[in-house]
Amino acid sequence: MNPPMHDKKAQLLDFIMNQPLHDDCVSMDCTDDCETISRLAERVAAGERLEDIAPDFEQFVGCWSDCREEFQALVAILRAELAQQSGRE
Amino acid sequence: MTERTNERTNEQWLTDLRDGAPLQPDALNDLRARIQRSIYYYLSQERSDLRSLSPAELEQMAEDLAQDATLRVLANLDHFRGESQFTTWANRIATRVAISELRRARYKDFSLDSMAAEGELIPAEASLISEAPPSPERAAERADTLSRVLGSLESALTDRQYKALEAVALRGVPMDVVADQLGTNRNALYKLLHDARRKLRSSLEADGLSVEYVLNLFQR
Numbered sequence: 001m002n003p004p005m006h007d008k009k010a011q012l013l014d015f016i017m018n019q020p021l022h023d024d025c026v027s028m029d030c031t032d033d034c035e036t037i038s039r040l041a042e043r044v045a046a047g048e049r050l051e052d053i054a055p056d057f058e059q060f061v062g063c064w065s066d067c068r069e070e071f072q073a074l075v076a077i078l079r080a081e082l083a084q085q086s087g088r089e
Numbered sequence: 090m091t092e093r094t095n096e097r098t099n100e101q102w103l104t105d106l107r108d109g110a111p112l113q114p115d116a117l118n119d120l121r122a123r124i125q126r127s128i129y130y131y132l133s134q135e136r137s138d139l140r141s142l143s144p145a146e147l148e149q150m151a152e153d154l155a156q157d158a159t160l161r162v163l164a165n166l167d168h169f170r171g172e173s174q175f176t177t178w179a180n181r182i183a184t185r186v187a188i189s190e191l192r193r194a195r196y197k198d199f200s201l202d203s204m205a206a207e208g209e210l211i212p213a214e215a216s217l218i219s220e221a222p223p224s225p226e227r228a229a230e231r232a233d234t235l236s237r238v239l240g241s242l243e244s245a246l247t248d249r250q251y252k253a254l255e256a257v258a259l260r261g262v263p264m265d266v267v268a269d270q271l272g273t274n275r276n277a278l279y280k281l282l283h284d285a286r287r288k289l290r291s292s293l294e295a296d297g298l299s300v301e302y303v304l305n306l307f308q309r
């Protein structure tokens with residue numbers, strides 16, 4: 001993927017032309033009952049790399065800031081829980 | 090009353106949270122407390138924009154959000170399929186509730202209709218930052234191509250798609266906010282924008298503008 005450009009025209013063109021069209025990711029249910037994303041977050045929190053286990057989804061969250069923000073927040077919370085559990089053991 | 094002394098399994102969470110279950114009060118309290126801890130962690134550790142708030146204020150926010158999130162978890166219990174830990178799934182719901190609320194608060198004065206009334210999608214003076222001016226020929230080619238892209242936006246897209254694309258792609262308005270104003274949900278909005286992009290690409294390619302050509306033309 002080309003590197004992002006930095007003005008309004010570039011933003012628009014980047015959004016239309018440059019970002020991937022992943023039908024599978026768009027079809028992924030982002031509503032409350034999406035467990036695929038939950039399962040991916042668990043694996044990433046446990047140390048796996050998203051680009052290794054779900055490269056399409058990794059690219060998807062790279063393009064959609066809302067989804068990325070939520071995914072990263074969930075991973076952060078899960079890591080904190082794991083760290084707390086490790087501290088107790 | 091029998092108590093759970095160990096971490097609940099997915100099945101135990103589902104059983105204990107059901108209406109009328111003997112352990113429901115404890116399960117609800119445990120769920121709410123867990124969600125509240127998660128949300129508090131997120132607000133206090135992951136949100137630099139909330140640094141000015143005191144721990145007490147963040148606790149109150151977390152408590153309020155946890156209440157909403159807990160209700161959302163209960164409303165969706167039948168949708169949980171056990172593909173992840175129940176607590177992860179619940180945390181995901183909690184995260185979305187918290188982040189969505191923060192987004193809505195930030196964009197409370199935003200209006201899609203007002204945005205549309207502001208005029209040009211792309212101001213004529215918009216230019217690349219710190220870019221050396223292109224040659225006159227390249228500048229003319231860019232202007233022509235941009236004009237054709239903007240033309241496609243207006244002819245190929247519905248009004249709904251156009252507004253959504255401008256808000257999300259150009260103004261960085263969060264999807265939740267745009268979805269609310271369009272009276273839809275975020276997943277439907279993803280699909281709407283996905284379809285809009287497909288339609289635009291097809292329209293531009295039919296007009297002789299390939300993806301490669303356009304990107305190369307506007308690269309630095």
